[in-house]
Amino acid sequence: MSNTQTGNAPFSSARFHVITLAALGVVFGDIGTSPLYALKESFSPDHGIPFSPASVMGIISMLFWSIMVVVTLKYIYFVMRADNNGEGGVLALMALALRTAKSGSRWAHFLMMLGVFGACMFYGDVVITPAISVLSAVEGIEIATPAFAHFVVPITLLILIGLFLIQKHGTSVVGKLFGPVMFFWFISLGLLGLFNIVKAPAILAAINPYYAVAFMVEHAKLAFVVLGSVVLVLTGVEALYADMGHFGIRPIRFAWLYTVMPCLMLCYFGQGANLLVNPAAVSNPFYLMVPDVLLIPMVVLSTLATVIASQAVISGAFSLTSQAILLGFVPRMRILHTSEDERGQIYVPVINWMLLILVVAVVVAFKKSDNLAAAYGVAVTATMLITTILAAVVMRNVWKWNPYLVALLISFLFIVDFGFFAANLMKIPDGGWFTVMLGVILFFLLITWYSGRMLLRARTKDEGIPLEPFIEGLLAHPPYRVEGTAVFLTGNVETVPVAMLHNLKHNRILHKRVFFLKISVWDVPYVADDKRLTLKEMGGNVFQLRAAFGFKEDPDVHTVMTLCNTQFGQEFDLMDTSFFLARDTIVPSKLPGMWEWREKLFAWMYANAAKPSDFFHIPVNRVVELGTKVEM
Structure with missing residues (x-):
């Protein structure tokens, strides 16, 4: 045939x-x-x-x-x-x-x-x-x-x-x-x-x-x-x-x-x-x-x-x-x-x-x-x-x-x-x-x-704390470490997620295992599973995890967790894992960027966008949202 x-x-x-x-x-x-x-x-x-x-x-x-x-x-x-x-x-x-x-x-x-x-x-x-x-x-x-x-x-x-x-x-x-x-x-x-x-x-x-x-x-x-x-x-x-x-x-x-x-x-x-x-x-x-x-x-x-x-x-x-x-x-x-x-x-x-x-x-x-x-x-x-x-x-x-x-x-x-x-x-x-x-x-x-997203990303990067030296200092004098896994979703793995700073400031704890997860979308329709994840260990059971999806795919945390176990031997017990997200509130300002009325429009669009937890299919009962204000 x-x-x-x-x-x-x-x-x-x-x-x-x-x-x-x-x-x-x-x-x-x-x-x-x-x-x-x-x-x-x-x-x-x-x-x-x-x-x-x-x-x-x-x-x-x-x-x-x-x-x-x-x-x-x-x-x-x-x-x-x-x-x-x-x-x-x-x-x-x-x-x-x-x-x-x-x-x-x-x-x-x-x-x-x-x-x-x-x-x-x-x-x-x-x-x-x-x-x-x-x-x-x-x-x-x-x-x-x-x-x-x-x-x-x-x-x-x-x-x-x-x-x-x-x-x-x-x-x-x-x-x-x-x-x-x-x-x-x-x-x-x-x-x-x-x-x-x-x-x-x-x-x-x-x-x-x-x-x-x-x-x-x-x-x-x-x-x-x-x-x-x-x-x-x-x-x-x-x-x-x-x-x-x-x-x-x-x-x-x-x-x-x-x-x-x-x-x-x-x-x-x-x-x-x-x-x-x-x-x-x-x-x-x-x-x-x-x-x-x-x-x-x-x-x-x-x-x-x-x-x-x-x-x-x-x-x-x-x-x-x-x-x-x-x-x-x-x-x-x-x-x-x-x-x-x-x-x-x-x-x-x-x-x-x-x-x-x-x-x-x-x-x-x-x-x-x-x-x-x-x-x-x-x-x-x-x-x-x-x-x-x-x-x-x-x-x-x-x-x-x-x-x-x-x-x-x-x-x-x-x-x-x-x-x-x-x-x-x-x-x-x-x-x-x-x-x-x-x-x-x-x-x-x-x-x-x-x-607005590009401007927000630039603001976050400029004001962010470099991740690697921060983790080195944190592990040198660690806070009390609790059982379980913490996954901090971030748009930039080079800086400390705001959600982590808030968690350390208010709760003063660090989980036994920590992942900084960045989900990226590449300019290709689909990404093969063997190219989807990259994992970098930072010491002290702290990891940088990058996950890539194509623009025709559905970014899904379950897929990431399954592949992480298969490819790197990092098992995830969903009931023992907490996902930390920063819930930003955009505050229009007179800082250089867009016109103020466009910043107000972007702030409205940002506030009404679907939650990352829904978009990335994270179980609602495993999500911890920590709010922060960002001036544009």
């Missing part, structure tokens, strides 16, 4: 096809539901494009070549090569690019800012995707039964609220249905496309880029506006890259090249063919190409597909939040694991409820998918542009590609991406302002948190 490989793990061809089917349900949900609204928005009356066969040919040609250049060429063949130990996504790409930048330099700061802003724009995508996808699917009711048109928004809200309410139960059960449902969806798109192409096979000539170029030359200004709608065929393209760690490169490429792309192309060409035969179908090109007898089943199938697309981006938001927390850009939050088998299936309650509020507000405010389309493109194109810039850094500095080849390739992709981005900037007054505003607010919060 032949073997195929995803990430670093080989598996049989049977397993390969199972994973490919699963990828259909998770990776391609967003881009797979674009036919519901992409062509409809491209022919929006607001654009002023005169309807004609030449316009149909031109726009279909633009859709075709947008998919071929951006998705197939850029992402499938180039960007997906940039994996960080098998993981993809804008934060993973940022971490990869930062490896060649000098720490603390302006260049490193610029790359970090780009990556964080790209992540913030992804959250804008997460808010818009469920709203526009489910709305556009439910709007099929208007075609089937116009009398029910006023029920579109209420039905959409019910579906979306139900979707967010079930998140806490996990997606493992529903996820098994995602792949087969999406496979049936794509096959249906392909068959519908073929059914309509037969009516007007002349539409296939739009494969020739001449029609796209001719359309853009003839309608130069209007074509630029239409470009802002054409980009809707690319929504969800980042998911191909972001979910690479879950499924591997080959299953995603295979699913795209042999199922998703052909079916999407047939569907778009089928919509175009139907427009050539029936120009009135321009009001809703997707549903009006469906035979009447299949209209209700297609509304149901479309709704299922859009729910799956929404689930995919919501899960992606949870995953991205987890990565951002571990990379130090987001305050610690409560993270629940919804599957004992799949480490990537998580639920973040705070993010879930924030998204629910925002999505409901968006549906109520915009009411129609046409209105939401204006808000959609800005987030997508901004992330695409950032991905191209970061990919250029990786190609040149990490892969050491020929600079002329990199310049040629990136210049071409940058021009394409910037064209889409610039076209979408024109939609800011019509709704694009929402995703820009959301992205800027999130970016400001993330950078405030990151800067």
Whole structure:
């Protein structure tokens, strides 16, 4: 039996096809539901494009070549090569690019800012995707039964609220249905496309880029506006890259090249063919190409597909939040694991409820998918542009590609991406302002948190007492030593933890065995167990213990204790171990650092972050918290 490989793990061809089917349900949900609204928005009356066969040919040609250049060429063949130990996504790409930048330099700061802003724009995508996808699917009711048109928004809200309410139960059960449902969806798109192409096979000539170029030359200004709608065929393209760690490169490429792309192309060409035969179908090109007898089943199938697309981006938001927390850009939050088998299936309650509020507000405010389309493109194109810039850094500095080849390739992709981005900037007054505003607010919060943490760490280090000489002096004249083990969690193993100073000052005791534990997050997705721990004995049964986790892992004290026993013979009796934590209270001051109002914001975020004991899964009855005030 032949073997195929995803990430670093080989598996049989049977397993390969199972994973490919699963990828259909998770990776391609967003881009797979674009036919519901992409062509409809491209022919929006607001654009002023005169309807004609030449316009149909031109726009279909633009859709075709947008998919071929951006998705197939850029992402499938180039960007997906940039994996960080098998993981993809804008934060993973940022971490990869930062490896060649000098720490603390302006260049490193610029790359970090780009990556964080790209992540913030992804959250804008997460808010818009469920709203526009489910709305556009439910709007099929208007075609089937116009009398029910006023029920579109209420039905959409019910579906979306139900979707967010079930998140806490996990997606493992529903996820098994995602792949087969999406496979049936794509096959249906392909068959519908073929059914309509037969009516007007002349539409296939739009494969020739001449029609796209001719359309853009003839309608130069209007074509630029239409470009802002054409980009809707690319929504969800980042998911191909972001979910690479879950499924591997080959299953995603295979699913795209042999199922998703052909079916999407047939569907778009089928919509175009139907427009050539029936120009009135321009009001809703997707549903009006469906035979009447299949209209209700297609509304149901479309709704299922859009729910799956929404689930995919919501899960992606949870995953991205987890990565951002571990990379130090987001305050610690409560993270629940919804599957004992799949480490990537998580639920973040705070993010879930924030998204629910925002999505409901968006549906109520915009009411129609046409209105939401204006808000959609800005987030997508901004992330695409950032991905191209970061990919250029990786190609040149990490892969050491020929600079002329990199310049040629990136210049071409940058021009394409910037064209889409610039076209979408024109939609800011019509709704694009929402995703820009959301992205800027999130970016400001993330950078405030990151800067505050760096400032807090610097304050602690500057005011800290060097650990080694302190321990030498302490052991020379030790206080009374009590039975048991004390673990002091610290962010810097070079200085004495504040919790220890308070414990010595107030309790005047030292445990028989003491560990200074620092848990670090590396810029790789996963860390092998044999590289996770380092232990240094300082004498007198006092140890420095460092534990490393990847940004896709779950930092867990139980894992550290188990490995410490296995690798170093240091056994831990949980009932005989106390974990000492410093509970800092941030006090804004006029000391050099951030503006005072930003310090107040950081202090509020710090106070409301999840407790380290919850985040590191430390049993509550074994935790001792000692408070201290820190001026910033």
